[in-house]
Amino acid sequence: QKEVEQDPGPLSVPEGAIVSLNCTYSNSAFQYFMWYRQYSRKGPELLMYTYSSGNKEDGRFTAQVDKSSKYISLFIRDSQPSDSATYLCAMSVGGSYIPTFGRGTSLIVHP
């Protein structure tokens, strides 16, 4: 079993839909939780960063962390075709801060 599990999709939604992306993890030492977005043939870029449990909102994006369930989510409101990309969850322990990534979920938002 991998430390971080993520459904690879693809997830196909119409423009304007609310998108829910999720990851589960097994290492209870993870304290820092991130979502990266990766366009085709590009490097990942950080979207959201959360420390410990709770919610964080940034524009159309909301990240949720439930440490008791070892489950994190990313919600995208009013999805746009430009949101079409692979979304990678990542998490790290304190001290090293080296992210461990999920395999990514491919999102397709069609007009």
Place this chain on the structure above:
Amino acid sequence: DTGVSQDPRHKITKRGQNVTFRCDPISEHNRLYWYRQTLGQGPEFLTYFQNEAQLEKSRLLSDRFSAERPKGSFSTLEIQRTEQGDSAMYLCASSTPPGTLNTGELFFGEGSRLTVL
């Protein structure tokens, strides 16, 4: 350009040959990371440097792989005696250490794609 720069972007080589990739981090970043990404998978950690010191290596980094960051600036990743299983995207990232005012966010380059025939 102030982003992370990687060279070459694409390398095709025959099995058994040696290859070297170079990464130039963002200038004020003292941490540098190497990850490997295969199709349909997320990036897998290989190694990281703080300044010129290599502080951690993954068990994925076999003895055919060696990374250096001689002056704490650019880094090289060399793969000796390449195998077909080495075909992947090699990603470099840099960051400042996390602190109270920053998350230690990793800034990635666009990667160096290796194809071993």
